[in-house]
Amino acid sequence: MIADIVTIVGKELKEILNARxxxxxxxxxxxxxxxxxGIYLPLMTGPDWVQTPASLFYWIWLPFLMVSGVIxxxxxxxxxxxxxxxxxxSRLSDTAILLGKVGAAIxxxxxxxxxxxxxxxxxxxxxxxxxxxxxxxxxPMAILATLVFSLLIALFSAGLGILVSLRAETVRQAQQxxxxxxxxxxxxVLLLAQFLPQETVAKLxxxxxxxxxxxxxxxxxxxxxxxxxxxxxLSKARFQRSKLILD
Amino acid sequence: xxxxxxxxxxxxxxxxxxxxxxLTMDVLAGTVFGFLGPNGSGKTTxxxxxxxxxxxxxxxxxxxxxxxQSQADEVRLRCGALLEHNGLYERLTAEDNLVFYARVWxxxxxxxxxxxxxxxxxxxxxxxxxxxVGKWSRGMKQKLAIARTLLHRPKLVFxxxxxxxxxxxxxxxxxxxxxxxxxxxxxxxxxxxxxxxxAEKLCREVGVVRKGKLLAVGALDRLRAxxxxxxxxxxxxxxxxxxxxxxxxxxxVTEASSENGKLTIRLGQAIETGPIVNLLVTHGAExxxxxxxxxxxxxxxxxxxxxxxxxxxxx
Numbered sequence: 001m002i003a004d005i006v007t008i009v010g011k012e013l014k015e016i017l018n019a020r021x022x023x024x025x026x027x028x029x030x031x032x033x034x035x036x037x038g039i040y041l042p043l044m045t046g047p048d049w050v051q052t053p054a055s056l057f058y059w060i061w062l063p064f065l066m067v068s069g070v071i072x073x074x075x076x077x078x079x080x081x082x083x084x085x086x087x088x089x090s091r092l093s094d095t096a097i098l099l100g101k102v103g104a105a106i107x108x109x110x111x112x113x114x115x116x117x118x119x120x121x122x123x124x125x126x127x128x129x130x131x132x133x134x135x136x137x138x139x140p141m142a143i144l145a146t147l148v149f150s151l152l153i154a155l156f157s158a159g160l161g162i163l164v165s166l167r168a169e170t171v172r173q174a175q176q177x178x179x180x181x182x183x184x185x186x187x188x189v190l191l192l193a194q195f196l197p198q199e200t201v202a203k204l205x206x207x208x209x210x211x212x213x214x215x216x217x218x219x220x221x222x223x224x225x226x227x228x229x230x231x232x233x234l235s236k237a238r239f240q241r242s243k244l245i246l247d
Numbered sequence: 248x249x250x251x252x253x254x255x256x257x258x259x260x261x262x263x264x265x266x267x268x269x270l271t272m273d274v275l276a277g278t279v280f281g282f283l284g285p286n287g288s289g290k291t292t293x294x295x296x297x298x299x300x301x302x303x304x305x306x307x308x309x310x311x312x313x314x315x316q317s318q319a320d321e322v323r324l325r326c327g328a329l330l331e332h333n334g335l336y337e338r339l340t341a342e343d344n345l346v347f348y349a350r351v352w353x354x355x356x357x358x359x360x361x362x363x364x365x366x367x368x369x370x371x372x373x374x375x376x377x378x379x380v381g382k383w384s385r386g387m388k389q390k391l392a393i394a395r396t397l398l399h400r401p402k403l404v405f406x407x408x409x410x411x412x413x414x415x416x417x418x419x420x421x422x423x424x425x426x427x428x429x430x431x432x433x434x435x436x437x438x439x440x441x442x443x444x445x446a447e448k449l450c451r452e453v454g455v456v457r458k459g460k461l462l463a464v465g466a467l468d469r470l471r472a473x474x475x476x477x478x479x480x481x482x483x484x485x486x487x488x489x490x491x492x493x494x495x496x497x498x499x500v501t502e503a504s505s506e507n508g509k510l511t512i513r514l515g516q517a518i519e520t521g522p523i524v525n526l527l528v529t530h531g532a533e534x535x536x537x538x539x540x541x542x543x544x545x546x547x548x549x550x551x552x553x554x555x556x557x558x559x560x561x562x
Contacts, residue, residue, distance in 0.1 A: 003353070004351070007350040007351055010347075011336070014338075014339055015336060018338035018339065018379070081336075081337065082332030082334065083332075083334045085300070085330050085332070085334065086328065086333075086334025088300060089298050089326075089330060090323060090351050090352070091320065091323050091324045091351065091352065092351055093320070241299075241300055242301050245295060245300050245301060246301075
């Protein structure tokens, strides 16, 4: 099973890199992400980039964005390009195919995010660390939180995306639904932050200053892990050869 | 006798449409079996049922001794399939496509490289292995898809309209490749097609299907005899309607028709043509050429289709 998943992941990653017609296009889009989040923003922000928790937001949002960009294509793309039926006619199990698809999106997004974090640390230290004689790096807790939450959020994005991709007839339809779905999730959060009464905001700030963030982090992680498990279970239930053949 | 495929009253409906209707047939191992029928006759659905990709509504099927519903994984493990679409990853290179499926079929690394090289070389594609498949011609893609189908040395290969959309030269080359592959690899080939010349060239036995029903199955010669039988074609002049009636009244003549100076007589069994020629000459016909022959597969096919249509109309 593991070998089959790895096989699918390898094929998917090659397809992701060649999605723009050739490998150069795929590498350029990765370099754009790396340049923006690994070099430009850290240099604009300075040492604070690795010393305050603010940049963690980027490391959680980035894999979410990257996964949503590739996951819509996973099943809908195979269906649209008429490769799905041949894959289903092979010896691979449903679980191996599904986990391979999800795994590829995670490896791509989470792996790149970790790579970009390392680049950003190097950028900050080359620009400011050498000047100040200090090695700027995230705290161990920040590193742990980043790794855990970027993975859980990437899984969340992949779980939602693969469900949509399983049902969509075309890649474009899947991408549209995924984009609208993620807007539905994010916009209320942003609006809530904008329009919360001052009193409530003040209370939240006080709470944030006194909260046990380790406990909050653990609770949030458990909630996301549970959501991820539910989404993957739903995807597994939906992934049936006989249904996919006829869709 | 070993059978690669055995079906018993196999059926599958989609809503009110009976896509496969009580299909009962056996396919001998090691042969090329043609599954013939017009578009929408249930050929692709039959392949999907045999591969366990769809569940049957009724009946059962065994492929290589495994039940297609309860042992579908075992069936797929031993079969190769080139389905309606070639299923190639067009963003990947030819070599990547084969290496991916070689990994899927768990070929060991050494064997994988050797097998990929050998198949690409056999198909004349080795020099172009590093090119993205999306840029290839349809004929080259079909060759690559066939190579992929044979990668894991399956015992049974399903080919769904493998030459559809190919130009005659590419189709002829593919026929040759198929025959060579079948002989070299010793596989059973289940070939669906509506190209009757292709079936006649490649297949030892055929099944004819229409609207999900199997109209006939068996060796080509037997089907020809069943549907058309031997015939005599006589070229000349003076084939009047009265003379045709006299010919029809002869024993073992099942049908006689004349068109553009060519008289075609279908016979119940192979008989001497002398009495027929004598009769024609005696009644004033001038004969230039007499040729004995058998119905070709196209005529056999059309006869079967017409019989079915007549039965439907009567019903």
